[in-house]
Amino acid sequence: GDSVTQMEGPVTLSEEAFLTINCTYTATGYPSLFWYVQYPGEGLQLLLKATKADDKGSNKGFEATYRKETTSFHLEKGSVQVSDSAVYFCALSKNDYKLSFGAGTTVTVRA
Protein backbone atom coordinates (compact mmCIF):
# COMPACT_ATOMS: atom_id res chain seq x y z
CA GLY A 1 0.00 0.00 0.00
CA ASP A 2 0.88 3.65 -0.12
CA SER A 3 3.31 4.75 2.56
CA VAL A 4 5.93 7.28 3.53
CA THR A 5 9.22 6.69 5.30
CA GLN A 6 10.98 9.53 7.05
CA MET A 7 14.27 9.69 8.84
CA GLU A 8 14.23 8.69 12.45
CA GLY A 9 14.94 11.24 15.11
CA PRO A 10 15.44 12.82 17.36
CA VAL A 11 17.44 15.49 15.62
CA THR A 12 19.24 18.09 17.73
CA LEU A 13 20.69 21.19 16.15
CA SER A 14 22.16 24.52 17.13
CA GLU A 15 20.51 27.76 16.07
CA GLU A 16 21.33 28.85 12.52
CA ALA A 17 22.26 25.29 11.51
CA PHE A 18 20.97 23.71 8.30
CA LEU A 19 18.15 21.23 8.72
CA THR A 20 17.25 18.35 6.41
CA ILE A 21 14.62 15.74 7.16
CA ASN A 22 14.50 12.98 4.59
CA CYS A 23 11.19 11.60 3.36
CA THR A 24 10.61 8.98 0.69
CA TYR A 25 7.33 7.58 -0.45
CA THR A 26 5.90 4.45 -2.01
CA ALA A 27 2.79 4.91 -4.10
CA THR A 28 1.39 4.17 -7.51
CA GLY A 29 0.34 7.06 -9.65
CA TYR A 30 0.83 10.65 -8.61
CA PRO A 31 0.17 11.36 -4.95
CA SER A 32 0.13 14.77 -3.33
CA LEU A 33 2.86 15.22 -0.73
CA PHE A 34 2.74 17.18 2.51
CA TRP A 35 4.76 18.19 5.52
CA TYR A 36 2.85 18.74 8.76
CA VAL A 37 4.35 20.15 11.94
CA GLN A 38 3.37 19.79 15.57
CA TYR A 39 4.77 22.43 17.90
CA PRO A 40 4.97 21.61 21.64
CA GLY A 41 1.53 21.66 23.20
CA GLU A 42 -0.25 22.26 19.91
CA GLY A 43 -2.07 20.22 17.30
CA LEU A 44 -0.69 19.27 13.90
CA GLN A 45 -0.81 21.91 11.21
CA LEU A 46 0.06 21.98 7.55
CA LEU A 47 3.55 23.35 6.88
CA LEU A 48 3.77 22.97 3.10
CA LYS A 49 2.72 20.77 0.25
CA ALA A 50 3.29 19.87 -3.40
CA THR A 51 0.76 18.29 -5.70
CA LYS A 52 2.82 17.29 -8.75
CA ALA A 53 6.32 16.33 -9.74
CA ASP A 54 8.96 19.08 -9.54
CA ASP A 55 6.67 21.33 -7.50
CA LYS A 56 8.37 23.08 -4.60
CA GLY A 57 6.39 23.77 -1.45
CA SER A 58 7.64 26.52 0.84
CA ASN A 59 6.56 28.18 4.07
CA LYS A 60 8.25 29.82 7.08
CA GLY A 61 11.67 29.36 5.48
CA PHE A 62 11.13 25.64 4.92
CA GLU A 63 11.21 24.08 1.45
CA ALA A 64 10.57 20.67 -0.04
CA THR A 65 10.66 19.59 -3.69
CA TYR A 66 8.55 16.77 -5.09
CA ARG A 67 11.06 14.46 -6.80
CA LYS A 68 9.33 11.70 -8.67
CA GLU A 69 12.55 10.15 -9.97
CA THR A 70 13.76 9.53 -6.43
CA THR A 71 10.27 9.32 -4.85
CA SER A 72 11.36 11.87 -2.27
CA PHE A 73 10.08 15.01 -0.57
CA HIS A 74 12.91 16.08 1.73
CA LEU A 75 12.28 19.02 4.05
CA GLU A 76 15.01 21.68 4.33
CA LYS A 77 15.61 24.91 6.14
CA GLY A 78 18.78 26.90 5.80
CA SER A 79 18.95 28.48 9.26
CA VAL A 80 16.84 27.05 12.06
CA GLN A 81 15.63 28.88 15.14
CA VAL A 82 14.68 27.66 18.60
CA SER A 83 11.06 28.22 17.60
CA ASP A 84 11.43 25.52 14.92
CA SER A 85 11.62 22.86 17.61
CA ALA A 86 8.73 20.54 16.84
CA VAL A 87 7.74 17.15 15.46
CA TYR A 88 7.65 17.06 11.66
CA PHE A 89 5.48 14.60 9.73
CA CYS A 90 5.76 13.72 6.07
CA ALA A 91 2.51 12.56 4.45
CA LEU A 92 0.96 11.62 1.13
CA SER A 93 -2.53 11.58 -0.27
CA LYS A 94 -3.75 9.56 -3.24
CA ASN A 95 -7.47 10.05 -3.29
CA ASP A 96 -7.77 13.47 -1.67
CA TYR A 97 -9.55 12.13 1.37
CA LYS A 98 -6.86 10.13 3.10
CA LEU A 99 -3.46 11.13 4.37
CA SER A 100 -0.82 8.49 5.05
CA PHE A 101 1.67 9.82 7.57
CA GLY A 102 5.25 8.96 8.37
CA ALA A 103 6.33 8.23 11.93
CA GLY A 104 7.39 11.81 12.61
CA THR A 105 10.80 13.33 13.33
CA THR A 106 11.40 15.25 16.54
CA VAL A 107 13.63 18.27 16.02
CA THR A 108 15.15 20.19 18.90
CA VAL A 109 17.00 23.44 18.24
CA ARG A 110 19.33 24.69 20.98
CA ALA A 111 20.17 28.34 21.48
Place this chain on the structure above:
Amino acid sequence: SQTIHQWPATLVQPVGSPLSLECTVEGTSNPNLYWYRQAAGRGLQLLFYSVGIGQISSEVPQNLSASRPQDRQFILSSKKLLLSDSGFYLCAWSAGQLSSYNSPLHFGNGTRLTVT
Protein backbone atom coordinates in the same frame (compact mmCIF):
# COMPACT_ATOMS: atom_id res chain seq x y z
CA SER B 1 -13.37 31.09 11.96
CA GLN B 2 -13.44 27.33 12.13
CA THR B 3 -12.58 25.47 15.30
CA ILE B 4 -12.40 21.83 16.23
CA HIS B 5 -13.15 20.54 19.71
CA GLN B 6 -12.10 17.15 20.94
CA TRP B 7 -12.63 15.72 24.39
CA PRO B 8 -11.59 14.50 26.82
CA ALA B 9 -7.92 15.47 26.71
CA THR B 10 -6.86 12.46 28.74
CA LEU B 11 -8.64 9.25 29.66
CA VAL B 12 -7.70 6.19 31.69
CA GLN B 13 -9.97 3.20 31.19
CA PRO B 14 -9.79 -0.44 32.30
CA VAL B 15 -9.61 -3.27 29.82
CA GLY B 16 -13.05 -4.35 28.71
CA SER B 17 -14.71 -1.02 29.40
CA PRO B 18 -16.51 0.97 26.68
CA LEU B 19 -15.12 4.06 25.00
CA SER B 20 -16.66 7.17 23.53
CA LEU B 21 -14.58 10.05 22.21
CA GLU B 22 -16.34 13.02 20.73
CA CYS B 23 -15.26 15.59 18.19
CA THR B 24 -17.16 18.60 16.93
CA VAL B 25 -16.31 21.20 14.33
CA GLU B 26 -17.63 24.75 14.31
CA GLY B 27 -17.69 27.41 11.66
CA THR B 28 -17.99 25.20 8.59
CA SER B 29 -20.53 22.91 7.01
CA ASN B 30 -20.20 19.46 5.44
CA PRO B 31 -16.58 18.96 6.48
CA ASN B 32 -14.69 15.76 5.85
CA LEU B 33 -13.96 14.25 9.26
CA TYR B 34 -11.20 11.91 10.34
CA TRP B 35 -10.02 9.86 13.31
CA TYR B 36 -6.30 9.13 13.56
CA ARG B 37 -4.34 7.22 16.18
CA GLN B 38 -0.71 7.69 17.10
CA ALA B 39 0.81 4.84 19.08
CA ALA B 40 4.03 5.44 20.95
CA GLY B 41 6.98 5.66 18.56
CA ARG B 42 4.81 5.26 15.49
CA GLY B 43 3.28 7.55 12.94
CA LEU B 44 -0.29 8.63 12.59
CA GLN B 45 -2.61 5.86 11.49
CA LEU B 46 -5.87 6.72 9.81
CA LEU B 47 -8.71 4.84 11.51
CA PHE B 48 -11.88 6.28 9.96
CA TYR B 49 -12.96 9.05 7.69
CA SER B 50 -16.32 10.45 6.74
CA VAL B 51 -17.35 12.63 3.81
CA GLY B 52 -20.95 13.07 5.00
CA ILE B 53 -23.54 12.24 7.64
CA GLY B 54 -23.81 8.50 8.10
CA GLN B 55 -20.95 7.82 5.69
CA ILE B 56 -18.04 6.11 7.43
CA SER B 57 -15.00 4.55 5.80
CA SER B 58 -12.91 2.23 7.93
CA GLU B 59 -9.25 1.90 7.17
CA VAL B 60 -8.09 -0.80 9.54
CA PRO B 61 -9.85 -3.77 11.15
CA GLN B 62 -10.13 -3.27 14.88
CA ASN B 63 -12.56 -3.23 17.75
CA LEU B 64 -13.25 0.47 17.25
CA SER B 65 -16.14 2.03 15.41
CA ALA B 66 -17.06 5.54 14.33
CA SER B 67 -20.31 7.34 13.81
CA ARG B 68 -21.35 10.70 12.43
CA PRO B 69 -24.80 11.47 13.81
CA GLN B 70 -24.66 15.12 12.80
CA ASP B 71 -22.88 17.07 10.10
CA ARG B 72 -20.16 18.38 12.38
CA GLN B 73 -19.99 15.65 15.00
CA PHE B 74 -17.76 12.61 14.81
CA ILE B 75 -17.67 9.95 17.52
CA LEU B 76 -15.14 7.18 18.09
CA SER B 77 -16.40 4.23 20.12
CA SER B 78 -15.53 0.83 21.41
CA LYS B 79 -17.67 -1.73 23.25
CA LYS B 80 -14.69 -3.34 24.98
CA LEU B 81 -11.28 -1.73 25.14
CA LEU B 82 -8.07 -3.71 24.70
CA LEU B 83 -4.65 -2.86 26.08
CA SER B 84 -3.51 -2.30 22.50
CA ASP B 85 -6.04 0.51 22.13
CA SER B 86 -3.86 2.78 24.22
CA GLY B 87 -2.56 5.71 22.25
CA PHE B 88 -3.08 9.27 21.21
CA TYR B 89 -6.29 9.82 19.23
CA LEU B 90 -6.64 12.79 16.96
CA CYS B 91 -9.75 14.09 15.29
CA ALA B 92 -9.33 16.19 12.16
CA TRP B 93 -11.37 17.91 9.48
CA SER B 94 -10.87 19.24 6.00
CA ALA B 95 -13.04 21.45 3.84
CA GLY B 96 -12.64 19.32 0.73
CA GLN B 97 -9.98 17.63 -1.29
CA LEU B 98 -6.65 17.52 0.53
CA SER B 99 -4.64 18.49 -2.52
CA SER B 100 -6.54 21.73 -2.77
CA TYR B 101 -4.54 24.74 -1.66
CA ASN B 102 -7.34 25.88 0.60
CA SER B 103 -8.16 22.54 2.14
CA PRO B 104 -5.51 21.36 4.57
CA LEU B 105 -6.20 18.91 7.33
CA HIS B 106 -7.01 20.65 10.62
CA PHE B 107 -6.36 18.65 13.77
CA GLY B 108 -7.82 18.77 17.23
CA ASN B 109 -5.57 18.68 20.28
CA GLY B 110 -6.00 14.97 20.76
CA THR B 111 -7.03 12.53 23.50
CA ARG B 112 -4.44 10.54 25.38
CA LEU B 113 -6.05 7.17 26.10
CA THR B 114 -4.45 4.74 28.53
CA VAL B 115 -6.04 1.32 28.88
CA THR B 116 -5.02 -0.40 32.10
